[in-house]
Amino acid sequence: MPELPEVETTRRGIEPHVVKHKVQSVAVRQPSLRWPVPADLPKRLKAQTLLAAERRGKYLLLRFNKGTLLVHLGMSGSLRVVVKNTLPMKHDHLDICFDNDKCLRLNDPRRFGAVLWAGENPLAHELLDKLGPEPLSDAFNADYLFTKSRKRKTSVKNFIMDSRIVVGVGNIYASEALFAAGIHPKRAAGHISKARYASLVTEIKTVLEYAITRGGTTLRNFLSADGVPGYFALELKVYGRADEPCVKCGAAIRSITIGQRASYFCPHCQR
DNA sequence: AATCGCGCCTGACGGC
DNA sequence: TGCCGTCAGGCGCGAT
Numbered sequence: 001m002p003e004l005p006e007v008e009t010t011r012r013g014i015e016p017h018v019v020k021h022k023v024q025s026v027a028v029r030q031p032s033l034r035w036p037v038p039a040d041l042p043k044r045l046k047a048q049t050l051l052a053a054e055r056r057g058k059y060l061l062l063r064f065n066k067g068t069l070l071v072h073l074g075m076s077g078s079l080r081v082v083v084k085n086t087l088p089m090k091h092d093h094l095d096i097c098f099d100n101d102k103c104l105r106l107n108d109p110r111r112f113g114a115v116l117w118a119g120e121n122p123l124a125h126e127l128l129d130k131l132g133p134e135p136l137s138d139a140f141n142a143d144y145l146f147t148k149s150r151k152r153k154t155s156v157k158n159f160i161m162d163s164r165i166v167v168g169v170g171n172i173y174a175s176e177a178l179f180a181a182g183i184h185p186k187r188a189a190g191h192i193s194k195a196r197y198a199s200l201v202t203e204i205k206t207v208l209e210y211a212i213t214r215g216g217t218t219l220r221n222f223l224s225a226d227g228v229p230g231y232f233a234l235e236l237k238v239y240g241r242a243d244e245p246c247v248k249c250g251a252a253i254r255s256i257t258i259g260q261r262a263s264y265f266c267p268h269c270q271r
Numbered sequence: 272a273a274t275c276g277c278g279c280c281t282g283a284c285g286g287c
Numbered sequence: 288t289g290c291c292g293t294c295a296g297g298c299g300c301g302a303t
Contacts, residue, residue: 003297034299073297076280076281113297152273154275260296261295
């Protein structure tokens, strides 16, 4: 499942191949994603130049002359570069082909992803305008999390996975960061000290930055290359390790459900 | 305002 | 072998 590091790796991977190039053709094979792909997308994009590939949270923002295409990879999506006329495989729903004979190709088996047209000011789009700060920005710090969390009864894990609080912290990295910070995932967000939030902020930044670094190792071959999720290269310390020994203390890692999602933690190291 | 649970969708996997 | 149930999960949305 693409988390922020995978989306950032995708952004960096496609950028050198398609930015500054003009759209020649668009093929929509399966418009039924999370929301319908706009029927007029081919007409809209035709002859427009891709000016920049940006990211906000887990959304890719493809900026063209006359507006911005929002792309979300959902949980099974990938966007990669293929040479023109490469035969589409199963679940290759969309191609945007450019004047250099390269195409952006969206593959998404579960179709939780989205492709939407956002006009000139994409950050004002209703899907983006309530998003919290980027986790790797200075705006995401202990003071911010502490202030936002006061009187909040929800679990700290739900809290940091809320995109209105901070974007890009998915289920895997939430468990990993809470383990690194020694915080129990079910602890009420409003009952955590500023010092502990400082630790959590540091660990969230560290795990995301490290995963981006790992993703970066695949960028040179991004064209037609298989994507390797950042967490693949990470040594996950708790996620998916139920009943296995904690790497710090040896206690059995536990699996519980928080907000309908699997959560993993060490009952000895996390309080 | 905050919180909770639902459902979109396919593929992997286990049991029979 | 094949079928069927279950699980996985980002995230917007409606209900409370």
